[in-house]
Amino acid sequence: MSPQDELTAEIRRTLPRACIAPATLPDCGGLQLYLLTDDFPQGPLAPEEMAAALHEPAYWIFCWASGLALARRLLREPALVRGRKVLDFGTGSGVVACAAALAGAREVVACDIDPASLRATAANAALNGVSVRLAGDFFALTEDFDLVLAADVLYDRANHPFLAAFLARAPEVLVADSRVRNLSVPPYALIGEETAETLPDLNEFDEFRSVRFYQGRRRA
Numbered sequence: 001m002s003p004q005d006e007l008t009a010e011i012r013r014t015l016p017r018a019c020i021a022p023a024t025l026p027d028c029g030g031l032q033l034y035l036l037t038d039d040f041p042q043g044p045l046a047p048e049e050m051a052a053a054l055h056e057p058a059y060w061i062f063c064w065a066s067g068l069a070l071a072r073r074l075l076r077e078p079a080l081v082r083g084r085k086v087l088d089f090g091t092g093s094g095v096v097a098c099a100a101a102l103a104g105a106r107e108v109v110a111c112d113i114d115p116a117s118l119r120a121t122a123a124n125a126a127l128n129g130v131s132v133r134l135a136g137d138f139f140a141l142t143e144d145f146d147l148v149l150a151a152d153v154l155y156d157r158a159n160h161p162f163l164a165a166f167l168a169r170a171p172e173v174l175v176a177d178s179r180v181r182n183l184s185v186p187p188y189a190l191i192g193e194e195t196a197e198t199l200p201d202l203n204e205f206d207e208f209r210s211v212r213f214y215q216g217r218r219r220a
C-alpha cells in the first residue's frame, strides 16, 4: 500500500469519507505534506463521525497555522537550525520537523503522543527526502537538544508546564502559537508575529491566523 493509501485508511477509521493526498505548502520552498483534501466534508458529518473526530482528534491531517508560520520562518532563516540538534514537540504532520531538516538541522527528533501522527510524520519526511527520528513521549527522551521547537501546542493548558521542561533540555526554545494571546511565562518573550492559515482551510476566525513567536532562553 502506498503511504497515501495507508494514511487514508488510517483517517477512515474515524472519518469514513476522508481522503489524504500530498499538498504543496504555500511559501515553504516546495515542502509537501500528506494532508486532508480540501473538499472534505462534502456534507454534514454523521453524528458518529463527529463523536469519533472529537474523541480522537487527528491533528496530523492538518498543517496548523502556527506550524506553517514556524516552518516558513525556519526556511527563511535557516541559521536558526543549521547544524543544530532540534526537537519538534507536538509535531502533528511533522511540518516543523521537516522544515528544520530541510533548513539544515544536523539531527531532528519529532515528538508526538499520537502514534498516527508519528506515522504521518515518517511518511512526510520520506515525501520530502529528509531524515527525522520519531519519539512518542517527551519524558522518555534522556538526551539534550540545541533547540526545542513547538507549534500550536498551548491550546491545551495541560501542556503549559512543558515550557519549563523544554528549557531543562535545551538552552533555547522557539514556540509558535495562535491560540494564547499573551503568554506570560518567564523567561519566554514575544519576538514576532505573522499571519498564516491552517491547511486545509478551517475558516477559522482571523484572530487564529495571527501567529506569535515566543523565544525562551535558559538563564545562565
Ligand SMILES: C[S@@+](CC[C@H](N)C(=O)[O-])C[C@H]1O[C@@H](n2cnc3c(N)ncnc32)[C@H](O)[C@@H]1O
Residues within 6 Å of the ligand: 059, 060, 062, 063, 064, 065, 066, 067, 068, 089, 090, 091, 092, 093, 094, 095, 096, 111, 112, 113, 114, 117, 136, 138, 150, 151, 152, 153, 156, 159
Ligand atoms: C494542533 S497540533 C499541532 C501540530 C503541528 N505542530 C502543527 O503546527 O501543524 C498539536 C499536536 O500536539 C500533540 N500533543 C499534544 N500534547 C502532547 C504531549 N503532551 N506530548 C506530545 N505531543 C503532544 C498532539 O497530538 C498534536 O499532534
